[in-house]
Amino acid sequence: MTTLAHLARSARAAPWLLAGAGVLTLVLAGVSLFVGVGEVSLGALLGSGERETRLLLASRLPRTLALLLAGSSLAIAGLVMQMVVRNRFVEPSTAGTTEAASLGFLLVTLLAPGWPIMAKMAVSALSALAGTLLFLRILRAVPLRDAMLVPLVGIMLGGVIGAATTFLAYRFNLLPSLLAWTTGDFSGVLRGRYELLWLGFGATVLAFLAADRFTLAAMGENVATSLGLSYESVVVLGLGLVSVIAAVTLVSVGSIPFLGLVVPNLVSLMLGDNMRVSVPWVAVLGALFVLACDILGRLVRYPYEIPIGVVVGVIGSAVFLWLILRDRRAHG
Amino acid sequence: MIEIRNACKRYGDALVVDDVTLRIPPRGITSIIGPNGAGKSTLLSMIARLVGLDGGRITVDGLDVATTAGPALARRLAVLRQDNHMTARLTVRDLVAFGRYPHSRGRPVPGDADHVDRALAYLNLTELSGRFLDELSGGQRQRAFVAMVLCQDTDYVLLDEPLNNLDMRHAAAMMRLWRDACRDFGKTVVIVLHDINFASWHSDHIVAMRDGSIHSQGTPEEIIREPVLQAIYDMAIRVQEIGGRRVGLFYE
Numbered sequence: 001m002t003t004l005a006h007l008a009r010s011a012r013a014a015p016w017l018l019a020g021a022g023v024l025t026l027v028l029a030g031v032s033l034f035v036g037v038g039e040v041s042l043g044a045l046l047g048s049g050e051r052e053t054r055l056l057l058a059s060r061l062p063r064t065l066a067l068l069l070a071g072s073s074l075a076i077a078g079l080v081m082q083m084v085v086r087n088r089f090v091e092p093s094t095a096g097t098t099e100a101a102s103l104g105f106l107l108v109t110l111l112a113p114g115w116p117i118m119a120k121m122a123v124s125a126l127s128a129l130a131g132t133l134l135f136l137r138i139l140r141a142v143p144l145r146d147a148m149l150v151p152l153v154g155i156m157l158g159g160v161i162g163a164a165t166t167f168l169a170y171r172f173n174l175l176p177s178l179l180a181w182t183t184g185d186f187s188g189v190l191r192g193r194y195e196l197l198w199l200g201f202g203a204t205v206l207a208f209l210a211a212d213r214f215t216l217a218a219m220g221e222n223v224a225t226s227l228g229l230s231y232e233s234v235v236v237l238g239l240g241l242v243s244v245i246a247a248v249t250l251v252s253v254g255s256i257p258f259l260g261l262v263v264p265n266l267v268s269l270m271l272g273d274n275m276r277v278s279v280p281w282v283a284v285l286g287a288l289f290v291l292a293c294d295i296l297g298r299l300v301r302y303p304y305e306i307p308i309g310v311v312v313g314v315i316g317s318a319v320f321l322w323l324i325l326r327d328r329r330a331h332g
Numbered sequence: 333m334i335e336i337r338n339a340c341k342r343y344g345d346a347l348v349v350d351d352v353t354l355r356i357p358p359r360g361i362t363s364i365i366g367p368n369g370a371g372k373s374t375l376l377s378m379i380a381r382l383v384g385l386d387g388g389r390i391t392v393d394g395l396d397v398a399t400t401a402g403p404a405l406a407r408r409l410a411v412l413r414q415d416n417h418m419t420a421r422l423t424v425r426d427l428v429a430f431g432r433y434p435h436s437r438g439r440p441v442p443g444d445a446d447h448v449d450r451a452l453a454y455l456n457l458t459e460l461s462g463r464f465l466d467e468l469s470g471g472q473r474q475r476a477f478v479a480m481v482l483c484q485d486t487d488y489v490l491l492d493e494p495l496n497n498l499d500m501r502h503a504a505a506m507m508r509l510w511r512d513a514c515r516d517f518g519k520t521v522v523i524v525l526h527d528i529n530f531a532s533w534h535s536d537h538i539v540a541m542r543d544g545s546i547h548s549q550g551t552p553e554e555i556i557r558e559p560v561l562q563a564i565y566d567m568a569i570r571v572q573e574i575g576g577r578r579v580g581l582f583y584e
Contacts, residue, residue, distance in 0.1 A: 083420070216430060218420035222382050222413050227484070228406025228434040272464055273420040 014271075021284045025068070028291040032064045035298050058191050066186055066194040067294050068287045070249045070256065073200030075286025076207050076279065077245040078260020079267075083218040083275060084238035085136070088268070089151040089324070091260030092128070092246040096157035098255045100131020101247045102181055103165040110172055117251065121196060125247035131161060132239050148324065184249075184256035184309030186294055196248045203241045204283055211275035214238060218273055256290065256309055258316025263289055265323050333358050333393065334379060334488065334520070340387035341374055348374045350544035351388070356522060360514050360536035364524045365555075367565055370541040372524045373413075373492050379522070380411035380490050392488055406434035410484040412477055413492045424468070424476045425461040428452055431483030451483040454509060470497040478506065482513070489513075491523045495530060507534045528569075528580045532556040540564045556580060 033056065078091035085095070092098045104127020108120045115123075135154055144150055162182075169178040180188075207214070216224045217234040224231045249255070263286045267278050290308065293315065297306040334356040341349040349371045356362050364372045377383040379390055381397040390397045392409055410431075422430075428451050432444045452458045455475045465473055474497045481489060489510070495503040510521045511534055525531045531538055531552070538555040540547045547564050548555060555561075556578040561569040570581040 086420075212430075212433065215420060215422070216433065219422075219427075219430075222411075225382055225402065226380060226406065226411045227430060228401075228403035230402055268421055272422055272426070274422055274426045 014277075018280060018284065021281070021288060025284055025288045025291065028288065028295065029064050029068060032067065032291055032295055033060045035295055036060060059189070062191045062194050063186050063189045064291075066189045066197055066253055067291050069194075069197035069201050070184075070186075070253050071259065071287040071290030072283035073197070073204050073245045073286075074249055074256055074259045075263040075282045075289070076204045076260075077242045079264035079275070079278065079282045080207050080214060080238045081242050081260065082264055082268075083214040083273070084235050084242075085139075085150070086218055086220065087147055087150045088265055089148065089261065089320075090154060091258070091264075092242060093158065093255060093257040094151040094261065095154035096131040096135045096161055097128045097242060097246045098250060098257075099158040099161040099165065100134075101125065101128035101243070101250045102178070102255070103127055103131075103161055103168075105181065105247070105251060106165055106169055106174065106178060109174065109177070110168070117196065121199075121247050121251050124251060125243045128243035128246045129239060131157070132243060136239075181250055181254050182309075183307050184254040184312065185305075185307040186253055187305050187307075189253060194252050196252050199248045200245045203245050204279075206237075207241055207275075208279045210234070210237060211279055215273065215275045218275075254307075254309060256312050258320055259286065259290065259312055261323075262316045262319045266319075334522070335391045336375075336379070336388070337390070338388035339375070339378055339385055339390055341371075341378060341383060342386050348544055349378065352544070352546055353388075354539065354546055354549070356520065356539075357537055358520050359518050361510060361521045361523060361534055362537040362539060363531035363535040364522065364539045364541060365526075365528055365531050365564070366541035366547065371544040372541050375541070376411070376490050376492050376522065376524050377413065380409065380413075381405065382411065382413065403434050403437065406484070406486075408486055409488040409490065410481045410486040411490040411492075412481045412494060414496060421464050421466055423461065424457055424463055424465065424479075425452065427465060427476055428457075428461075428479045428483050431480040431485075434484060447483050447485060451479040454482060455479040456505075471499060471502055474498060475502065475506075478509075482509075487519055489519060489521045491521065493524050493526060495525070495527065503530070510534075528556065528561070528582075532578050532580065552578060 074092070081090050081092065081095065082088050101124045105120060105124040107127070108115060108123040135157055138153055138157065139150060142153070144153070165178065166175070169175045213229060213234045216227060216229050217231060217238070221231045224234065264278070264282050267281045267285060271277050271281060290312070293311040294308045297308050297311040300306055336352055336354040339349055339352045340347065352375060364376065366372050374383060378385055379392070379397065385398060392405070395405060395408070397405060425448065429444065429448045431451065432440070432447060435441070436444060449458075452461050455478060457472070457475060457479055460468065460472060465476060468476065474494070478494060481491075491510075494506055498506060507530055510523070513519045514521055535552055537549065538552055539549040540555055540560070542564055548560055556571055558569060558571050561571065561580060567582065572579050572581060
């Protein structure tokens with residue numbers, strides 16, 4: 001870890017390491033195209049395999065793209081949230097954001113089932129933003145001395161919102177749909193049902209463009225203001241990006257907990273919090289992590305699949321625990 | 333010139349800064365001294381627009397701090413407060429480079445690197461420039477933030493107890509640094525200090541606060557006197573003259 005950190009920090013080695021991670025991600029993306037129950041092989045594609053080509057274009061390629069987009073943007077959402085809230089243990093699923101997005105989507109599905117998916121997604125994003133603002137409001141009202149309590153408050157808030165959502169879904173017979181959103185799963189991704197995720201990619205690009213502002217915001221309101229930054233507007237921009245990402249991923253592939261926690265924290269340990277440096281890393285490693293987990297989920301019980309939310313949840317919670325224990329040791 | 337007219341700040345029922353009117357003379361070091369809870373830090377934060385005013389008006393070079401655009405003020409006035417304990421994991425060099433932000437707005441311009449190198453060298457941080465802030469001691473971190481403020485290169489600098497965490501050598505060096513900056517670049521530096529002897533030794537002007545108001549102000553010769561200090565701090569402080577400077581002895 002330390003040698004890797006040293007290597008990554010040296011200006012000359014860093015671009016090469018990043019490029020290496022990028023290539024590895026592309027290789028896994030290639031593997032992802034050819035893993036599945038339906039046989040797709042290069043030979044068949046090059047020959048006259050019409051069925052294989054259709055399978056590839058309609059299912060495998062969308063799924064792989066969805067994995068790349070969702071993985072990178074969810075990791076970025078976690079990073080932005082950690083900078084803006086100034087706490088390393090928050091991400092959309094530990095701040096009530098995901099649950100609020102889910103509630104918004106359920107409400108709009110109940111009240112306006114005929115609306116186009118874009119409009120539903122927008123409602124879900126607004127709801128996510130409202131939930132996150134509520135979370136920040138609670139944090140402001142209850143100043144917490146321990147950084148570890150912040151995500152606990154978020155998880156509790158998420159639990160309350162989630163309970164209300166479940167109750168509503170139960171009353172209106174939508175429990176199966178709710179379960180589909182709340183458990184991340186890429187097996188249902190087909191052409192025409194993942195394109196919203198490009199919005200998440202747009203949010204990632206914005207996060208990169210505004211990287212310096214977020215880094216300044218992470219140094220606190222006083223430092224940011226002293227350097228001439230409007231702190232409030234950076235916080236609003238950041239939470240806006242996070243809400244959009246949370247909503248589009250929820251609507252297209254379901255929620256993937258802990259991803260936004262694990263990847264940014266590992267990058268922070270390696271390279272620090274200068275977001276201009278860390279955004280590309282977080283995006284690439286987020287995509288890589290999700291791809292690897294998805295392929296693992298497809299292979300463990302082949303020909304059946306384990307939903308990726310479960311795989312990421314198991315690995316992610318283990319890493320989360322390690323981070324917390326490590327933090328405790330480092331700070332006594 | 334910093335002009336404060338009838339500035340007020342209240343937290344709940346407590347009037348922390350009570351109708352303060354003050355002109356801080358340009359060029360040179362002005363120290364703000366006074367007992368705990370006198371409103372020194374709050375007043376400093378109000379000048380730096382980190383804390384809003386409940387009444388009155390503060391201008392820096394004629395610019396109203398409440399209405400002037402953030403970046404414009406940030407090119408003229410820098411501030412360092414005492415709450416940098418929780419901070420992002422940046423390298424010392426990255427932190428100091430952010431001092432250029434008001435000038436470059438994220439697009440580094442030629443000459444920025446020189447500013448950063450000079451600020452690092454001034455504060456003896458060149459060797460530590462690749463370290464992360466959380467790998468430094470409290471004093472080193474304090475100096476890194478001061479280097480950032482220096483790098484911001486403003487005419488006005490506001491510092492809230494900058495000598496906290498510093499050993500004697502670095503505390504003395506810090507005060508010398510700002511005195512030189514005032515002399516060489518015509519800066520105006522306002523420092524909240526607890527140690528009256530640092531104030532006495534290095535200030536051009538001393539402002540003494542008590543209970544949210546200005547108690548007295550003047551040159552070190554006028555303020556560092558036994559009756560004045562007794563009235564400010566409610567305790568007997570023996571003042572001796574050593575090498576032409578006044579030193580207060582309060583250790584008994």
